[in-house]
Amino acid sequence: GINCQGASRMCCRQEFFVDFREIGWHDWIIQPEGYAMNFCTGQCPLHVAGMPGISASFHTAVLNLLKANAASSTAGGGSCCVPTSRRPLSLLYYDRDSNIVKTDIPDMVVEACGCS
Amino acid sequence: NPKTDGPCPACWDATFDLESQRELLLDLAKKSILDKLHLSQRPTLSRPVSRGALKTALQRLRGRRRETLLEHDQRQEEYEIISFADTGLSSINQTRLEFHFSGRTTGGVEVQQTRFMFFVQFPPNATQTMNIRVLVLRPYDTNLTLTSQYLLQVDASGWHQLLLGPEAQAACSQGHLTLELVLESQAAHSSLILGGFSHRPFVAAQVRVEGKHRVRRR
Numbered sequence: 189g190i191n192c193q194g195a196s197r198m199c200c201r202q203e204f205f206v207d208f209r210e211i212g213w214h215d216w217i218i219q220p221e222g223y224a225m226n227f228c229t230g231q232c233p234l235h236v237a238g239m240p241g242i243s244a245s246f247h248t249a250v251l252n253l254l255k256a257n258a259a260s261s262t263a264g265g266g267s268c269c270v271p272t273s274r275r276p277l278s279l280l281y282y283d284r285d286s287n288i289v290k291t292d293i294p295d296m297v298v299e300a301c302g303c304s
Numbered sequence: 305n306p307k308t309d310g311p312c313p314a315c316w317d318a319t320f321d322l323e324s325q326r327e328l329l330l331d332l333a334k335k336s337i338l339d340k341l342h343l344s345q346r347p348t349l350s351r352p353v354s355r356g357a358l359k360t361a362l363q364r365l366r367g368r369r370r371e372t373l374l375e376h377d378q379r380q381e382e383y384e385i386i387s388f389a390d391t392g393l394s395s396i397n398q399t400r401l402e403f404h405f406s407g408r409t410t411g412g413v414e415v416q417q418t419r420f421m422f423f424v425q426f427p428p429n430a431t432q433t434m435n436i437r438v439l440v441l442r443p444y445d446t447n448l449t450l451t452s453q454y455l456l457q458v459d460a461s462g463w464h465q466l467l468l469g470p471e472a473q474a475a476c477s478q479g480h481l482t483l484e485l486v487l488e489s490q491a492a493h494s495s496l497i498l499g500g501f502s503h504r505p506f507v508a509a510q511v512r513v514e515g516k517h518r519v520r521r522r
Contacts, residue, residue: 206333213334216347218358225333279341283385285404286351288358291383293340 190301192229199230199269201301218288219280228301232267273300353388356502361386364421364463365508382416382512389505392482403481403507415473417510420483423503425461439484440472451475455488468507476509 192200206223208214214221277296283289338346365386385405392400420438436456451471458464475481 204329206330211330211334213346216349223333223337225329225336227329277337279337281341282347282349282353283406284347284350285387285406286349286353287388287405288353288361288386289383290385291341293337296336296340 197231199228199232199301199303201298202227202229217279217281220278223277224297226298228269228271228298230269230301232269232303268304269301270304271298271300272302273298275299351390353504354502357388357504357506360502361388361421361504361506361508382510385509385511387481387507387509389483389507397488398484398486401483401485401505403476403483405476405479405481405509413477414512415476415509416512418468418472418476418481419508420466420468420472420505421463421508422466422485422505423463424458425503437486437488438466438468439486440468440475440481473509476507481507 190198190200192202204225204227206225208217208220208222274295275297276292276294278290278292280288280290338344365384387403387405389401389403392402394400424436436458438454438456439450440452452469454466454468456464456466472481472483
């Protein structure tokens with residue numbers, strides 16, 4: 189995947205960190221100090237559709253462009269910049285009874301983005 | 305949803321200003337965490353635990369990881385709960401400890417393992433052995449029926465661990481575990497430290513979500 193930087197408007201992963209202290213949750217969430225949520229943003233032209241990590245090579249880009257041109261005449265449907273890889277978020281927190289709970293929440297942190 | 309004809313949700317940067325986008329993301333993050341933890345709102349701490357007790361409990365548990373790694377999807381269904389004791393009725397040689405579990409613990413989950421951790425300190429220069437009988441009592445029973453008991457021989461000051469059986473696991477699943485510690489030796493009751501700063505007894509429960517029927521498409 190590609191991390192967003194500069195003025196590129198292509199599909200990329202934008203880092204976004206939620207600081208638990210900033211939102212007033214640091215009293216009940218013991219660890220970690222924040223949530224590296226991240227999200228996907230950017231455009232997905234048709235010729236990069238179905239390519240996690242955008243253009244793997246020049247040849248695949250050209251092939252996809254050909255496919256996209258063929259498909260665009262028959263079907264509408266756009267391509268979206270979506271997460272292609274995620275990892276769990278490990279939390280240590282107090283529940284309602286002030287017990288301490290340790291759990292892994294699956295698929296919470298976006299690690300990479302690509303075009304659907 | 306790429307299949308709909310609407311605008312692609314990832315292309316929102318064209319319609320949202322930075323501050324709105326940030327607010328939206330923060331709300332999304334909060335909602336996402338609460339949803340996944342099956343909470344309707346953030347917990348309000350009614351019985352806060354001292355930082356000392358928390359630190360000690362975590363230190364005791366650190367390094368006690370299971371030797372065998374579980375399958376990825378199975379691991380995602382598991383979590384651990386540390387419940388600190390509330391001290392109930394006590395006398396000169398016995399102490400009752402109450403542990404409360406609720407929310408995700410009750411219903412639809414299976415308590416797989418329950419470990420009871422407690423701290424014992426003998427008086428200085430004393431060399432003695434102390435027998436401790438740990439009784440598991442039936443939850444919410446006015447007569448506190450005994451369900452099982454364990455005899456422990458303690459001959460050194462420090463933290464001690466006791467793996468509790470299925471009766472205790474069942475009690476945790478029902479939301480309430482009562483233990484009674486009975487000293488059987490002549491050791492002074494004060495040698496057993498309960499609830500003092502970082503030496504508060506606790507139960508560590510390993511819990512697994514149950515009732516998920518896996519359907520495999522062929």
